[in-house]
Amino acid sequence: MRRVRYEHTGGPLFLEDVPVPATGTGELLVRTEAIGVTLPVVRKVTEAAEPVPLGGEIAGEVVAVGRGVTRFTAGDRVTGLCFGHGYADYALLHETMATPIPGGASAVDAVALVRSGLVALGALEAARPVPGESALVTAAASGVGHLAVQLARLRGASRVVAGVSDPGKAVFLLGLGADAVITYDADDWGAPVDYVLDAVGGELLTPAIAALAPGGRLVAYSSGGGTVQAYDLLVGAKSVIGFQMARIARGQPEVYERWRKELWGLFTDGALKPVVHGTFALEDAAKAHEVIESRGNLGKVVLLPRPARDLA
Incomplete structure (x- = not known):
């Protein structure tokens, strides 16, 4: 082979x-x-x-x-x-x-939806969103990010902001339901959000935490590393939560299976479009x-x- x-x-x-x-x-x-x-x-x-x-x-x-x-x-x-x-x-x-x-789904559907969708859904669950809250998704045009944008809306986000490195991705993300698109080098990221789903890490952690409203949560699921200053969290009573998909798959198989069924259900209904x-x-x-x-x-x-x- x-x-x-x-x-x-x-x-x-x-x-x-x-x-x-x-x-x-x-x-x-x-x-x-x-x-x-x-x-x-x-x-x-x-x-x-x-x-x-x-x-x-x-x-x-x-x-x-x-x-x-x-x-x-x-x-x-x-x-x-x-x-x-x-x-x-x-x-x-x-x-x-x-x-x-499932029958009727292709292998391409499966790799576009399941693993990326599980990470997106898991990160969203880790943020413990409340309907009506606002969200920021970084790396929003990625395999995980573009699903996270849609899932945040499906879970009741009142405003979804998509973070990208290239403004040329805005049309794509607005078409998926994002309310606004910001680039990482922008001086103003707009109104603060209640939670951030961060897939970038590194130097972006500091402005991402600054983008949180008081009491906001940042879920870090990036392989990019980075350092968080404790003072930046204390000022607004903000928090950072780490999320790893493998831990769920191995330690909580019932949760893994529930999320998988939810993703396929949303896909079949046409609500989630990988x-x-x-x-x-x-x-x-x-x-x-x-x-x-x-x-x-x-x-x-x-x-x-x-x-x-x-x-x-």
Whole structure:
């Protein structure tokens, strides 16, 4: 089978031929049909001290199951987060990280909706929004952000502000229901908001906290790091809450499942609309990463492996 790999920090990415992996205990072997490209994985290539497997969101058909698997069988269609090599014709997915794809939904729908939607919904839940409150979503045009904008509105936000680096993304976000779009370098971010869903981190944390109204909450779910000054929180009795999706998936599977069902329900009803910026062949993974690195995407970036060879 084909797999994307790199040999040193910064790449380049290249295809290699390797054997199809064998399932371990609790694992599913999935023939991938769609692979979501995320900023954390892109950052691993550019920042990790040593090469790491390119994992992430995958969707496809189960072709084999390992010992102890009880929820899935060969032929099922699933999506989930792969911690090993996910940029490949076949990938291993642990049963605890897998969720079924409903009939009528495509693999592209699944990688555009489920993992990004779970992060967006989880971050929103962590903010404990009250109907009528106002929200600011940073990285609002990203795979997660554009869903967070919609979910904030669906959860009763009276005003949703979208934060972006490029003003050219405004039309896209206003079309998804944002009331206003601000750029990070703007002198005025507008009226204070009750909560911020932050996927950027770093130097943006300071102005994001300043954008909060007294008693406001910032939910940090970025891989970008950053430092918060305690005084900035004390002045307005503000708070910062960290959110990590893997902790929910592993420690609270019932919550994970409830959120998943909610997302598919909203998708089926047409209330939540995941957007795919573009699709790329597996051999063009580097081009897909360039889109993410340049912050040029409007919605999800997806890899599409061409039909894989049979296991035989």
